[in-house]
Amino acid sequence: xxxxxxxxxxxxxxxxxxxxxxxxxxxxxxxxxxxxxxxxxxxxxxxxxxxxxxxxxxxxxxxxxxxxxxxxxxxxxxxxxxxxxxxxxxxxxxxxxxxxxxxxxxxxxxxxxxxxxxxxxxxxxxxxxxxxxxxxxxxxxxxxxxxxxxxxxxxxxxxxxxxxxxxxxxxxxxxxxxxxxxxxxxxxxxxxxxxxxxxxxxxxxxxxxxxxxxxxxxxxxxxxxxxxxxxxxxxxxxxxxxxxxxxxxxxxxxxxxxxxxxxxxxxxxxxxxxxxxxxxxxxxxxxxxxxxxxxxxxxxxxxxxxxxxxxxxxxxxxxxxxxxxxxxxxxxxxxxxxxxxxxxxxxxxxxxxxxxxxxxxxxxxxxxxxxxxxxxxxxxxxxxxxxxxxxxxxxxxxxxxxxxxxxxxxxxxxxxxxxxxxxxxxxxxxxxxxxxxxxxxxxxxxxxxxxxxxxxxxxxxxxxxxxxxxxxxxxxxxxxxxxxxxx
Amino acid sequence: xxxxxxxxxxxxxxxxxxxxxxxxxxxxxxxxxxxxxxxxxxxxxxxxxxxxxxxxxxxxxxxxxxxxxxxxxxxxxxxxxxxxxxxxxxxxxxxxxxxxxxxxxxxxxxxxxxxxxxxxxxxxxxxxxxxxxxxxxxxxxxxxxxxxxxxxxxxxxxxxxxxxxxxxxxxxxxxxxxxxxxxxxxxxxxxxxxxxxxxxxxxxxxxxxxxxxxxxxxxxxxxxxxxxxxxxxxxxxxxxxxxxxxxxxxxxxxxxxxxxxxxxxxxxxxxxxxxxxxxxxxxxxxxxxxxxxxxxxxxxxxxxxxxxxxxxxxxxxxxxxxxxxxxxxxxxxxxxxxxxxxxxxxxxxxxxxxxxxxxxxxxxxxxxxxxxxxxxxxxxxxxxxxxxxxxxxxxxxxxxxxxxxxxxxxxxxxxxxxxxxxxxxxxxxxxxxxxxxxxxxxxxxxxxxxxxxxxxxxxxxxxxxxxxxxxxxxxxxxxxxxxxxxx
Numbered sequence: 001x002x003x004x005x006x007x008x009x010x011x012x013x014x015x016x017x018x019x020x021x022x023x024x025x026x027x028x029x030x031x032x033x034x035x036x037x038x039x040x041x042x043x044x045x046x047x048x049x050x051x052x053x054x055x056x057x058x059x060x061x062x063x064x065x066x067x068x069x070x071x072x073x074x075x076x077x078x079x080x081x082x083x084x085x086x087x088x089x090x091x092x093x094x095x096x097x098x099x100x101x102x103x104x105x106x107x108x109x110x111x112x113x114x115x116x117x118x119x120x121x122x123x124x125x126x127x128x129x130x131x132x133x134x135x136x137x138x139x140x141x142x143x144x145x146x147x148x149x150x151x152x153x154x155x156x157x158x159x160x161x162x163x164x165x166x167x168x169x170x171x172x173x174x175x176x177x178x179x180x181x182x183x184x185x186x187x188x189x190x191x192x193x194x195x196x197x198x199x200x201x202x203x204x205x206x207x208x209x210x211x212x213x214x215x216x217x218x219x220x221x222x223x224x225x226x227x228x229x230x231x232x233x234x235x236x237x238x239x240x241x242x243x244x245x246x247x248x249x250x251x252x253x254x255x256x257x258x259x260x261x262x263x264x265x266x267x268x269x270x271x272x273x274x275x276x277x278x279x280x281x282x283x284x285x286x287x288x289x290x291x292x293x294x295x296x297x298x299x300x301x302x303x304x305x306x307x308x309x310x311x312x313x314x315x316x317x318x319x320x321x322x323x324x325x326x327x328x329x330x331x332x333x334x335x336x337x338x339x340x341x342x343x344x345x346x347x348x349x350x351x352x353x354x355x356x357x358x359x360x361x362x363x364x365x366x367x368x369x370x371x372x373x374x375x376x377x378x379x380x381x382x383x384x385x386x387x388x389x390x391x392x393x394x395x396x397x398x399x400x401x402x403x404x405x406x407x408x409x410x411x412x413x414x415x416x417x418x419x420x421x422x423x424x425x426x427x428x429x430x431x432x433x434x435x436x437x438x439x440x441x442x443x444x445x446x447x448x449x450x451x452x453x454x455x456x457x458x459x460x461x462x463x464x465x466x467x468x469x470x471x472x473x474x475x476x477x478x479x480x481x482x483x484x485x486x487x
Numbered sequence: 488x489x490x491x492x493x494x495x496x497x498x499x500x501x502x503x504x505x506x507x508x509x510x511x512x513x514x515x516x517x518x519x520x521x522x523x524x525x526x527x528x529x530x531x532x533x534x535x536x537x538x539x540x541x542x543x544x545x546x547x548x549x550x551x552x553x554x555x556x557x558x559x560x561x562x563x564x565x566x567x568x569x570x571x572x573x574x575x576x577x578x579x580x581x582x583x584x585x586x587x588x589x590x591x592x593x594x595x596x597x598x599x600x601x602x603x604x605x606x607x608x609x610x611x612x613x614x615x616x617x618x619x620x621x622x623x624x625x626x627x628x629x630x631x632x633x634x635x636x637x638x639x640x641x642x643x644x645x646x647x648x649x650x651x652x653x654x655x656x657x658x659x660x661x662x663x664x665x666x667x668x669x670x671x672x673x674x675x676x677x678x679x680x681x682x683x684x685x686x687x688x689x690x691x692x693x694x695x696x697x698x699x700x701x702x703x704x705x706x707x708x709x710x711x712x713x714x715x716x717x718x719x720x721x722x723x724x725x726x727x728x729x730x731x732x733x734x735x736x737x738x739x740x741x742x743x744x745x746x747x748x749x750x751x752x753x754x755x756x757x758x759x760x761x762x763x764x765x766x767x768x769x770x771x772x773x774x775x776x777x778x779x780x781x782x783x784x785x786x787x788x789x790x791x792x793x794x795x796x797x798x799x800x801x802x803x804x805x806x807x808x809x810x811x812x813x814x815x816x817x818x819x820x821x822x823x824x825x826x827x828x829x830x831x832x833x834x835x836x837x838x839x840x841x842x843x844x845x846x847x848x849x850x851x852x853x854x855x856x857x858x859x860x861x862x863x864x865x866x867x868x869x870x871x872x873x874x875x876x877x878x879x880x881x882x883x884x885x886x887x888x889x890x891x892x893x894x895x896x897x898x899x900x901x902x903x904x905x906x907x908x909x910x911x912x913x914x915x916x917x918x919x920x921x922x923x924x925x926x927x928x929x930x931x932x933x934x935x936x937x938x939x940x941x942x943x944x945x946x947x948x949x950x951x952x953x954x955x956x957x958x959x960x961x962x963x964x965x966x967x968x969x970x971x972x973x974x
Contacts, residue, residue, distance in 0.1 A: 032911065057804040062796070066809040066842060073805035078565045104805060167767045170774060280654045287657060309549070317544040318560035318591060322553040330817065355553060424519065 002194055002206050003149060003187075016217050020059070023220035028063040030227045035068055035098040037231065040141045040335075042095065043223065044103045047148025049176045050158045052209050053104055056148060059216045060102060060223065069100035074109050083289075083347040085393040086110065086125060087132050091342035094136065096334035107132065108145075108193070115193050124392055126196055131385045137201035137238035138378060139336045142230050145204045146219060147194065152183040154210040201238035241381030245388075248457035250448050253403040254441060256460060262467040274474040275314035281481040282315050282351070289349040290484050291395040292320075294477065295357040298402025299440075300430045301412040302463045307402065307473045308355055314474075320351035325360065337361055337379075338386055348394070357399075358383055362447050367439045380450035387456040396484045397456040400473060401448070402463040406437060489681055489693050490636060490674075503704050507546065510707035515550040517714045522555055522585040524718065527628045527822075529582065530710065531590045534635025536663045537645045539696050540591055543635060546703045547589060547710065556587035561596050570776075570834040572880040573597065573612060574619050578829035581623065583821035594619065595632075595680070602680050611879055613683055618872045624688035624725035625865060626823045629717050632689060633706060634681060635696040639670040688725035728868030732875075735944035737935050740890040741928060745951040754954040761961040762801035768968040769802050769838070776836040777971050778882040779807075781964070782844040785889025786927075787917045788899040789950045794889065794960045795842055801961075807838035812847065824848055824866075825873055835881070844886075845870055849934050854926045867937035874943040883971045884943040887960060888935070889950040893924060 034041055043060065047053050057071060072093050081089045087107060095101035111125045133143055150158065159176055162168045179186060198204045205222050209215030230236075285292060294311075296304045312322055323344050332340040338358060346352040361379040365371040371379075390397050404412075413434070416426035433440065452458040459476050463469035521528055530547065534540050544558060559580050568576045574594060582588035598612045620630050637645065646663055649655045666673060685691045692709050696702030717723075772779060781798075783791045799809055810831050819827040825845060833839040848866040852858040858866075877884050891899075900921070903913040920927065939945040946963050950956035 029908070054803045054805050058800055058802075061804055062800050065811075066795070066799075067811040067813060071804050071808070078567055080565055102804075167770065170770075283654065283657075308553070312553075313545055313549050315545075316541045317548055317558050317589075318541055321558070324552075324554035326554060421516070 002147075002198065002204055003191060011214070013213060016213050020213070020217055020220060023217070023224055024059070024063040026224050027060070027220065027227075028065065030224060030231070031064055031068060031100065033231055034100070034142075034227065038097040039230065039235075040095045040097050041100045041227070042103065042136065042141055042143045043100065044106045044108070044143075044145045045148065046105050046108050046146070047207075047209065048150055048155055049179055050155060050162060050172065051148035051150055052212055052215065053148055055212065056146075056207075056209070056216065056219055057102060057104065059220065064100070068098065069102060070095065071102045072104065072106070074105035077110075080347060083291075083349075084345055085128075085389050087128055087389070088342060088345060090132070091339060094141070094335055094339060096331065097140075098334075108197075112189065112193060116189050128389060128392075129197055130199070131241075131389075133197075133199060133202035134238050134241070135338070135382055135385070136336060137199075137235065138240070139375075140235065141336075142227065142235055143202035144223065144226050145197075145202060146222070147190075147204060147206045148209040148215065148219075149206050150208070150210045152180065152187075155183065156180050199238075201236045203236070240378050241385055243381065243385065245381070245384045246454040247449075248452045248454045250452040250458045251460055253401060253444065253448070253460050256403060256462060258405070258462050258464040259468050261465040262471065264467070267467040267471065270471050271310065271474070274471065274478055275310070277478050278311070278314045278474060278481070279316070281478065281485065282319055284485055285351070285396075285481055286316075286319050286349045288485060291346050291348045291390075291393065292351040292481070292484075293345070293390055293395050293397050294351065294353045295359070295397075295399040296353070296355050296402070297357060297359050297363070297400065298461070298463065299404050299409055300433055301409050301416070301426075302402035302404045303466045303469055304355055304402055306466060307400075307461075307463075307470050308353055310470045311474060311477060312353060315351065319349070320353060321346060322353045322355065325354060325356040337365075338382065341386070345390070358386065359447060359451070362451075363440065363443050366443050367436055380447070383451055384453055384455075387451075387453070391455045396480050398477060398480055399451075399456060399458045400461050400476070401444070401458055402461045402469060404463050406434075408464045409434060489634075489685065489691055490678060498701070500700060503700050507700070507704055507707060510704070510711055511546070511550040513711050514547070514707065514714075515552065517711060517718070518551055518555060518587065520718055521587070521629070521714065525584040526717065526722075527582045527584050528587045528714070529590065529623065529628055529630045530587065531593045531595070531630075531632045532635065533592050533595050533633070534694075534696065535637055535642055536666055537642060537649060537659065538635035538637055539699055539702065540635060542699065543633075543694075543696070543703065543706055544589060544591065546707065551587070555585065556589060557582060558589045559591065559593070561592035564597075567834060570778075570836075571832055572615075572876050574615055574876070575829060575832060577619070578826060581628070581822055581826060583818065584627075585821075595684075599676065599680060603676050613680075615876060615879075616684055617686065618728075618876075620684075620686060620689035621725050621728070622825070622869055622872070623823060624686075624722065625727070626862075627722065628823075629714065629722055630689035631710065631713050632684075632691045633709070634677075634691055634693045635702065635706075636693050637695070637697045639667065639674075641697040642670065643667050686725075688723045690723070727865050728872055730868065730872065732868070732871045733941040734936075735939045735941050737939040737945045738947055740888060740931065740935070740947050743890060743947060743949055745892070745949050746955050748952040749954040749958065751954070754958065757958050758797065758961070761958065761965055762797070764965050765798070765801045765961060765968070766803070768965065768972065769806060771972055772838070772883075772968055773803075773806050773836045775972065778833050778835045778877075778880065779838040779968070779971075780832070780877055780882050780884050781838065781840045782846070782884075782886040783840070783842050783889070784844060784846050784850070784887065785948070785950065786891050786896055787920055788896050788903070788913075789889035789891045790953045790956055791842055791889055793953060794887075794948075794950075794957050795840055797957045798961060798964060799840060802838065806836070807840060808833060809840045809842065812841060812843040824852075825869065828873070832877070845873065846934060846938070849938075850927065850930050853930050854923055867934070870938055871940055871942075874938075874940070878942045883967050885964060885967055886943060886945045887948050887963070888931070888945055889948045889956060891950050893921075895951045896921060 045053050045056055061069065077089065090107050093101060107129055111122065111129065114122045137143055159172050159180060162172045194204045207215050207219045296308055298304050308322065312320065328340060341358045344352060361383065362376050366376045387397055413426055413430060416422040448458055461469045461472050532540050532543055548556065564576065577594050580588060594616055598609065598616065601609045624630055646659050646667060649659045681691045694702050694706045783795055785791050795809065799807065815827060828845045831839060848858065849863050853863045874884055900913055900917060903909040935945055948956050948959050
């Protein structure tokens with residue numbers, strides 16, 4: 001159905017060309033309207049070999065304000081890209097609010113090659129794409145996808161023409177002609193892929209580009225009309241995240257029993273032993289190219305920094321990155337909230353330690369009313385979907401909540417305030433957060449309920465005693481790495 | 488002389504270890520002082536194979552605030568990095584003000600391999616490094632370089648020990664042992680390289696790391712003392728750029744004779760022909776992997792945008808990027824001003840078009856007093872040095888100044904104000920800039936005098952007539968590409 005495009009008939013070429021000029025001007029006005037309304041737009045252009053993607057992109061950009069769009073052409077992924085989840089490089093390139101990202105082929109380039117084999121991998125990729133496009137649409141991105149179409153005969157003619165011209169012959173090679181020979185099979189695959197990914201919030205439009213002038217005209221018309229529709233009637237509706245995730249039991253941190261303080265001698269011995277074991281496991285993880293993502297959350301003054309330090313100083317600094325997450329920068333705030341986490345994922349074989357994480361979405365952003373309730377509510381399953389990407393990629397995902405009680409926090413705050421070297425660690429904000437303990441506690445319980453999943457369960461760390469907490473963190477890390485190496 | 492380190496003797500290991508703890512704490516306090524003073528710091532750690540670089544980095548980071556430092560380990564460059572100038576990836580990674588960048592081997596990794604062959608390339612690399620470190624130091628970066636040393640026998644012992652241990656044997660390979668066999672020759676090369684790059688503003692310190700405890704102690708002592716010295720007495724002085732660049736003649740734009748308006752018919756024909764020629768040249772440039780950097784500067788309303796559009800729409804959008812340079816973001820303002828240009832350089836075979844450029848340093852930053860006169864004065868030769876990097880890398884560098892007279896600007900401003908679709912192109916700032924015509928004219932003349940070099944001359948475009956201007960731009964581009972393809 002997607003492919004039922006009108007056949008070109010005789011027409012007044014001059015008239016159509018003038019209309020194209022007008023469409024390009026109209027598009028530049030629309031671009032400014034999108035900018036004013038702070039709507040980010042993604043335009044993806046896929047199509048058969050030699051279907052004229054490059055020229056179509058030229059026609060699209062002709063009158064656009066260069067400050068407000070970026071072009072991402074189809075490239076073979078580099079090593080660092082191959083060592084990240086499939087969509088990593090596209091997450092990296094999403095435009096900020098009010099700007100346009102124009103993708104040649106984009107995330108459909110890789111999926112088409114394996115779509116036909118009915119593999120688990122292909123099914124996962126389709127699901128990843130669905131999540132990616134839905135999460136963006138749900139966050140206010142306008143997502144438009146185009147496929148430049150030509151029939152077998154028209155493609156063959158264009159390939160021949162390119163090949164026979166001295167200045168363009170390098171653009172075509174034998175695989176293009178092979179593709180043409182297998183056109184019917186490929187058409188079938190392509191149709192099924194597009195049907196499977198033709199979402200209301202990220203629809204495909206097929207443009208018949210056998211005649212470039214008519215093709216350009218209908219492409220620009222469609223882009224203009226889609227943008228106008230979005231400006232007048234709002235973006236096409238995107239559903240909330242819908243998958244069910246199996247939940248993993250997790251104790252209620254508020255009622256957890258705190259163990260007695262650990263003896264100094266036992267602590268020192270365990271610490272030394274665990275650090276040596278983790279150091280060695282790290283080098284095996286590195287050689288086996290397993291990525292590791294470790295998340296630290298907890299009350300202010302619960303001892304996240306101290307636990308992370310005991311862990312990180314046992315690791316080879318060349319094999320991990322430590323990300324201390326603070327308030328988002330202007331670059332970060334103007335994109336989907338997962339952007340700054342996606343872009344910080346490690347390479348396979350490397351570790352990323354997050355001191356505070358994407359869970360800020362459903363904690364601080366909720367309690368401090370920084371985000372609309374509908375959006376942070378989506379956050380639970382958006383996060384589960386994000387973590388599913390990590391797990392499928394092969395990552396070890398560890399999530400720690402460092403629990404202390406209110407009295408312990410008070411004692412540590414007072415200590416920080418009274419100790420000159422620690423004063424920089426305590427601010428008015430810490431006291432303000434403390435005053436909202438009850439609200440944070442509710443947010444915490446909801447977070448654990450919704451995001452302690454079988455794929456990525458939470459570990460609650462009893463942290464009234466710092467020594468116990470550090471040892472439990474290290475032990476959990478050690479066991480998780482051992483398990484990953486066994487598999 | 489660099490390598491005359493004290494030999495370890497008998498010592499109280501427990502005492503030294505306690506001192507290391509103290510040094511790590513002292514460093515964390517110093518880190519906060521650097522942050523408050525907004526001083527960016529670069530610490531580079533090089534050393535023989537198996538000299539303990541990883542552990543030294545761990546010791547360095549042990550008590551640092553993770554928010555305020557980043558680690559860059561030594562990696563083989565990826566394709567996208569190889570297709571940029573040698574220092575591109577290190578420019579990309581320089582820390583912002585107040586933060587620390589810790590580099591394992593960094594830019595010395597690549598140069599050591601070719602330093603011995605006395606090639607032109609090695610000499611160029613050394614010059615590039617000198618410029619890089621000096622420009623950073625001159626901009627307020629504290630640059631510290633360490634080499635972890637051990638003698639031939641100590642290295643052999645450590646390699647053997649690594650090899651014999653099951654968990655570490657993968658870390659060493661035959662090339663490490665080969666290195667050890669050729670130690671004397673390598674020592675000689677290394678000494679000469681370090682002597683050649685031992686600048687007062689970016690000095691080398693050799694740390695004898697045969698005994699790790701003593702090595703760590705002297706390393707941390709040196710880092711602490713260097714930072715304390717910088718905090719108390721200021722950074723080590725870095726000289727201004729000193730190279731002489733051969734100048735290329737350029738007419739005075741203020742007295743240039745504007746040609747008569749071009750006929751519409753002739754314009755249309757020339758435009759069509761030039762665009763076709765450039766389209767084809769672009770594909771040859773792409774295949775020959777020549778990078779192209781095109782800079783557009785000119786008075787407000789001189790027609791930069793229109794000229795760029797006529798050029799860019801003739802190019803395949805997959806082969807160029809258009810960078811519209813506006814006021815720097817907070818990420819950009821907190822680094823050396825060339826950072827945002829270095830990071831935007833194209834891959835070989837690609838083109839980058841800059842709508843406004845690094846010349847803002849000596850134009851708007853000067854006239855609007857955004858930058859200290861001593862610093863923008865450095866800018867001329869810093870820019871010449873930057874462009875020399877581009878030329879050595881093999882880039883075609885084109886720099887256009889679009890010249891109009893004051894009356895023409897007034898007429899265009901008025902037209903913009905009176906035409907609804909053009910109103911967004913004119914702001915109060917344009918009028919304020921216009922009021923400073925004289926000051927900008929002086930800045931322009933100084934800029935042309937200092938930066939129209941033989942390696943990268945300016946082209947003045949007479950732009951009172953837009954058609955003439957566009958044709959002259961396209962013609963200049965065409966000829967430059969042809970010339971590059973002939974070489």
